[in-house]
Each structure stands twice: as structure tokens, then as C-alpha cells.
Amino acid sequence: MIERVLLFAENRYARLVLVGLMVLALQTTVFNDMRPFGVCLQVMVLLAASAGLARGSDVGAIAGFIIGLLYDLVLTTPMGLCAAVFAIVGYLAGVVQSLVYEPTWWMRMLLGSVASAIGMILLPIASTITGATGILNARVLFVALIVGLFNAVLSVPAERLCRWVLTEPAAVR
Amino acid sequence: MDLRGSSVINFTRSAFGVVFRPIESATKVVTRPLGNAWNGMTHYNDVVKENDRLNDLVAFSEGSTISAIASVREAQELLSLNGLPTLAGIASCTAQVVGQSPSNFTQTVEINRGSECGLKVGMPVLNAAGMIGKITDVYNKRSVVMLLTDPGYSLSVKVVNIPAPTTTTTAAPGTPVGDTTTTTSTTTTTTLPRVTTTTGIPGFVPGVTIATSSTLAPLPGEVTVPVGDVGPNQPGKSTSSEITVPPGLDVPLRETGALEGRGISRTPIVRFVENQPRFGSVRIGSPIISAGGATSLAPPDIVIGSVSRVVNRTGTLGPILEVTLAANLKNLNFVRILLYQPSSERAVAP
Numbered sequence: 277m278i279e280r281v282l283l284f285a286e287n288r289y290a291r292l293v294l295v296g297l298m299v300l301a302l303q304t305t306v307f308n309d310m311r312p313f314g315v316c317l318q319v320m321v322l323l324a325a326s327a328g329l330a331r332g333s334d335v336g337a338i339a340g341f342i343i344g345l346l347y348d349l350v351l352t353t354p355m356g357l358c359a360a361v362f363a364i365v366g367y368l369a370g371v372v373q374s375l376v377y378e379p380t381w382w383m384r385m386l387l388g389s390v391a392s393a394i395g396m397i398l399l400p401i402a403s404t405i406t407g408a409t410g411i412l413n414a415r416v417l418f419v420a421l422i423v424g425l426f427n428a429v430l431s432v433p434a435e436r437l438c439r440w441v442l443t444e445p446a447a448v449r
Numbered sequence: 450m451d452l453r454g455s456s457v458i459n460f461t462r463s464a465f466g467v468v469f470r471p472i473e474s475a476t477k478v479v480t481r482p483l484g485n486a487w488n489g490m491t492h493y494n495d496v497v498k499e500n501d502r503l504n505d506l507v508a509f510s511e512g513s514t515i516s517a518i519a520s521v522r523e524a525q526e527l528l529s530l531n532g533l534p535t536l537a538g539i540a541s542c543t544a545q546v547v548g549q550s551p552s553n554f555t556q557t558v559e560i561n562r563g564s565e566c567g568l569k570v571g572m573p574v575l576n577a578a579g580m581i582g583k584i585t586d587v588y589n590k591r592s593v594v595m596l597l598t599d600p601g602y603s604l605s606v607k608v609v610n611i612p613a614p615t616t617t618t619t620a621a622p623g624t625p626v627g628d629t630t631t632t633t634s635t636t637t638t639t640t641l642p643r644v645t646t647t648t649g650i651p652g653f654v655p656g657v658t659i660a661t662s663s664t665l666a667p668l669p670g671e672v673t674v675p676v677g678d679v680g681p682n683q684p685g686k687s688t689s690s691e692i693t694v695p696p697g698l699d700v701p702l703r704e705t706g707a708l709e710g711r712g713i714s715r716t717p718i719v720r721f722v723e724n725q726p727r728f729g730s731v732r733i734g735s736p737i738i739s740a741g742g743a744t745s746l747a748p749p750d751i752v753i754g755s756v757s758r759v760v761n762r763t764g765t766l767g768p769i770l771e772v773t774l775a776a777n778l779k780n781l782n783f784v785r786i787l788l789y790q791p792s793s794e795r796a797v798a799p
Contacts, residue, residue, distance in 0.1 A: 297469065301476035308551045309484040312491070314713070316553050349465040351552055352586055352593050355458045400554050410600025411554045415714050419553045 288442045292327075292339055295441050296346045299323050304350060315422040318396065319434075320347045322427040324362035325369040325391035326434040329384055331442045333370030339442060340366025354406050361402050365395040381432055388431025393424030463588045539748060540788045542566045546781045547591070556599040556713055558582075558781060563590045567788055571746060573739075575785045579752035579775035580604075580739060584786065592786075596778050597717055597753070602710040605740040606719060606753060608770065610704065610731055705740050708753065708772065716757060717774065722767040730768075731759050737772050746791050 284290050299319055307317045324343045328336025344362030348355050369391040376383060397420050400411045427434075544562035562568055564587050572584045574594045582602065586593035595602055706722040719737060735756045741749025758771035 297472055298476075300469070301472045302480065304473055304548065304551050305477040306480035306484050306487075308549065310487050316551055318551075318553070349462055350469065351550065352555060352557055352595075353552065355455075355462075396553070403554060408554075408601060410709075410711055413712065415712065416554075423553075 288444065289338070289342060291441045292342055293346070295437065296320075296323065296343050299343075300346050300350065303347075312426070313418075313422055315419050317426050318392065318423045319427070319430065320344070320358075321362060321365060321392050321395040321423070322388060322430055322434050323438065324366045325388050325395065325427070326431060326438040327442060328366040328369030328371075328391065329373045329387055329431075330435050330438040331370070332374060333367045335442055336366030336370035337363045338366075339438070340364070353403060353408075357402055357406060358399070361395055361398045364398060365391050368394065384435055385428045385431045388435065389424040389428035392427035392431075393420040396420040396423045459586075462586075466588055466591065542568060542786045542788060543783060544592075544786060545783055546594075555601075556596040556710065556778075557585070558594050558596065560592050560594055560784060560786075561590065562786065563588045563592050565589055566786075568592050568786055569790050571791055572789060573747040573751065573787050575751060575787065576776050576781060576783065578777065579754065580747065581774075581776045581778060581781065581784060583746055594784070596710070597708070597774060597776075598710045598713055598715075598778060600710050600712050602708075602717075604708045604747060604753075605742065605745045606706055606708045606737050607740045607749075608704050608706060608719060608722060608731060608756065609736045609738060706767075706770070708737065717754075717772045719756075719770040719772060720767075722770060730761075731756055731770060733757065733759065737770075744791060748787065748789050 303319050307319055310317060320343055324336070324340035327339035327343070330336075331339070340362035341359045343366075344359035345356070347358040347362070351358065369387060372387055372391070373379060373384075376387070379387070397416055400408075400416050404412045542562055544560040544566070546558045547561045548559045550557040550559075560574075568584055568587050570584055570587055573580060574582050574584060580597065582594045582596040582599070583604075584592050585595045597604075704722050706719040708717055708719050710717050722731065733756050737753045737755060739745065739747040739749055739751040739753060741747070752775050754772045754774040754776075756770045757773040760769040760771070762768060
């Protein structure tokens with residue numbers, strides 16, 4: 277029994293769920309109250325982008341999907357909407373990161389920022405596709421800008437966190 | 450993507466809520482100092498200004514509240530007397546707002562009451578100022594309220610057009626022509642017409658569907674301008690109709706439309722207001738109230754807000770009205786849910 281629990285704990289996606297719950301709790305509390313310029317800061321999309329930056333496009337897509345699914349559970353949007361968008365964000369972040377030769381810390385900040393901003397633009401587009409009306413307007417760009425700027429600040433520690441969370445089980449041992 | 454109304458998805462969300470709430474509560478306790486520090490840095494001046502403004506507002510409101518309560522009670526008694534629906538006859542449940550949506554694209558808040566209190570999807574939610582939204586998701590001990598500003602929100606409403614201010618011109622007796630004293634004011638200078646009625650309500654005769662009136666002739670030298678002489682409904686002018694509009698019945702005209710939210714940064718609008726001459730042009734400040742009806746999301750006569758801007762359109766298209774909401778949706782605390790479920794939201798029996 278204990279062996280099974282340990283095996284579960286060693287699984288990187290299980291760790292991601294646990295860390296994702298912690299970040300989700302921060303998202304719905306402190307980051308929900310802090311609204312610079314009236315924009316709710318989005319650390320969940322940062323986590324998805326950081327997963328792609330830390331471990332590449334494939335892992336980033338899966339991690340983004342899991343993180344988005346957790347976010348979907350507390351939102352009223354259709355289930356799977358954020359999961360699909362965050363999977364794209366994680367994948368894109370991984371692909372772009374692989375194209376850069378030995379990215380520096382500021383380059384990673386920039387990539388995390390851009391990936392977050394793209395996620396904030398994709399989210400209302402996906403919502404519109406699923407039937408929501410009136411949310412695809414100029415404010416989306418403003419929201420993307422603010423979220424991107426803020427996430428740039430947190431992208432380096434977020435990437436380190438994701439690098440630890442998404443470590444291969446063999447490396448943990 | 451889920452299909453709306455899926456029991457599996459709803460159960461999953463509900464179960465996740467049960468697991469996640471303790472984590473969220475603990476995080477809220479831990480991060481509260483951080484949030485307070487942030488709010489102290491960014492909102493201190495706003496809070497001071499808001500406090501001053503609210504102090505003035507409280508002082509101003511205290512006097513008018515008592516008369517308003519009396520008026521509301523009288524109106525409710527009158528509606529009950531005539532067998533018309535009133536809000537007093539609808540049970541309600543009080544709840545507290547415990548959080549808002551972390552999304553930038555939906556305007557929802559979460560309240561700490563759910564199905565245990567009898568809440569169901571579609572029930573209207575109010576605060577002390579007026580309507581704030583409707584319930585869209587119900588769990589055991591919490592519910593999600595979609596605010597009026599959400600782009601997905603729509604509600605049939607009534608626009609109560611305020612009658613135009615009356616301009617009266619009076620000439621003093623014996624004044625020579627060319628030396629006329631003209632008085633123009635925004636208040637109505639009238640001599641009350643002597644109306645014969647059997648009740649204390651002007652123009653209202655119980656049991657009679659076609660109201661008639663008999664106005665006594667004015668006294669010599671008496672300048673009489675009945676209130677009904679202004680506006681489209683003028684007493685004695687509708688010769689082709691058998692309905693005689695009694696003087697003194699210059700009540701505000703009403704027209705229905707559809708209120709639609711447009712997101713957090715823009716005010717809601719009212720569409721589909723008919724462009725008919727009888728209604729006249731809508732004036733800024735005209736109240737907006739819920740229309741009611743069998744398929745409406747809310748019972749009638751709930752205050753929503755007032756017209757802040759009128760956008761006129763060409764042709765037969767009616768105007769679009771921008772609405773300033775009576776309730777401040779940024780500072781919601783205690784709310785009241787009317788246990789009124791519209792027929793459109795009731796589950797259809799298989």
C-alpha cells in the first residue's frame with residue numbers, strides 16, 4: 277500500500293496536480309483580489325507556459341491540459357475549454373523554447389510572458405467558438421498585455437518550480 | 450468540452466469544490482495579509498474618498514428612507530388589493546458573496562448558499578439597491594451568480610419614461626397686449642381639477658374598466674392647466690376612442706425592451722425599445738425595472754437602474770439605452786435571492 281502511494285507520489289503528473297491545487301488556491305484568493313488596472317492576474321496560464329519552457333512541448337501540452345482542467349473545475353466556462361487552451365499554450369512555449377539556442381533568463385521571461393499573453397487571447401476566442409458572446413473585444417488585448425507583463429516577473433521562479441515538479445521519476449530516486 | 454447540464458460534469462465540479470474549499474480557505478487565511486498590504490498600497494486614497502462620499506450619502510438617505518418605505522408598503526398594499534403580483538409575496542433567501550470569478554471574461558460571483566436553501570438555476574438575485582443578476586450554477590452549499598454585466602445575461606425590462614417638464618405661460622388679467630408677463634419654469638403650475646371619484650385614487654373607479662371623469666368647470670378668473678394637458682394622452686382629445694383619459698392621470702409611460710450585459714468595462718444596454726410616438730423620446734434618468742411575465746427571468750418591478758445615455762437610430766429602429774445600474778457590482782456583500790423560478794428555467798419532466 278505504501279509502495280503504491282510512493283509510486284503515485286513519484287509520478288510527475290501527480291505532483292503537478294498537487295502543486296496545481298496550491299497554485300489554484302493562490303489564483304482564487306490573493307491573485308483574485310489583486311487586480312491591477314482591473315485585470316485579474318492569471319498564474320494558472322503561467323504554470324502551463326512554464327511547464328512547456330521547462331520540459332518541452334510534449335510534456336508542456338499534457339501539463340497544460342491538466343492545469344487547465346483544474347482551472348475549469350472552479351470556473352463556469354464549459355469543461356475542457358481552459359484545458360484545451362492551456363495545452364496549446366504549453367505546447368507553443370515548448371516549441372518556441374526549443375528553437376532558441378541556450379536561452380538566457382531574460383529570454384525565458386520574455387517567452388513566458390508572450391505565451392501567457394497568447395493564452396489570454398486564445399481563451400476568449402475559444403469561448404466565442406463555444407457560444408459565448410460579447411467577450412471578444414479590444415479589452416482582450418489589454419488583459420493580455422497586463423497578464424503578460426505580470427507573468428514575466430514570475431516566469432523564472434515558475435519555470436524552476438515546473439522543472440522540479442515535472443522531473444522524471446528515475447531522477448527523483 | 451462538456452455538454453451543458455451534464456450530471457457527471459456537475460458532480461465532478463461539486464466534488465472538486467468539496468475537496469478544494471478547505472485548501473482555498475487555508476490559503477485565504479495565509480495570504481490575507483499579503484492581499485491587505487496590496488489593497489492598502491493601491492486603494493488607500495480611493496477608500497478615503499469612498500468613505501467621505503458614503504458618509505454624505507448616508508446622511509442624505511436617512512431622511513428619504515422612511516418615506517420610501519412607507520411608499521413601498523402603500524404600493525404593495527395597493528397591488529395586493531388588486532390581485533397583482535408583488536415582491537412581498539415571494540419567499541427569499543439571504544446569502545453572502547464569498548468570492549468572485551478569477552476569470553477576466555466572465556462576470557460571476559459565488560455565494561454561500563446552495564440547493565440546501567432551495568436555490569435553483571435562474572432565480573433572480575438582488576441586493577439592497579436592486580437587481581444584480583441570476584443564479585447559473587447551484588451546488589449543495591454554494592451557488593454561482595451571473596451578474597447583469599456579463600455578456601451572456603439578458604432580461605426583459607420596462608423603461609419608465611419620465612414625463613417632460615411642463616412649460617406654462619400665464620398672462621396677468623388686464624395686462625395690455627405686448628406687455629405680457631411670461632413665466633417659464635420646469636415645475637407645473639396647476640390648479641387641481643375637481644374630479645368626482647368614489648375612492649381616494651384619482652381616476653380609479655373600482656370595478657369599472659373604462660374610467661370616466663367629470664370635471665367641474667373652472668371658477669371665474671381661474672387659470673387651469675390640468676396635468677393631463679401635456680404629453681400624448683390628453684383628456685377629451687381622443688374623440689375616436691371610447692376611453693376617456695381622466696385628468697390627473699398623467700402617469701409615466703412604459704415600454705418594454707431587453708437588457709443585455711456587455712462585459713465589465715461597459716454598461717449594459719436596453720435594446721428592442723419600440724420607436725413609437727406615444728412613448729415619446731426616452732429621457733436620461735428614466736428608471737429601468739424588470740418587466741415580469743411568465744417567461745421572464747425575474748418578477749416584475751425590480752429596480753435595475755436608470756438610463757444614462759440614449760443612442761437614437763434611424764428609421765423604425767428604436768433607440769438603444771445605456772443603463773447605469775442601481776447596484777454597485779464591485780462591492781457586493783449580502784444579497785437576497787428570490788425563490789422565484791421562471792417557467793423557462795424549470796426542468797421539463799421526461
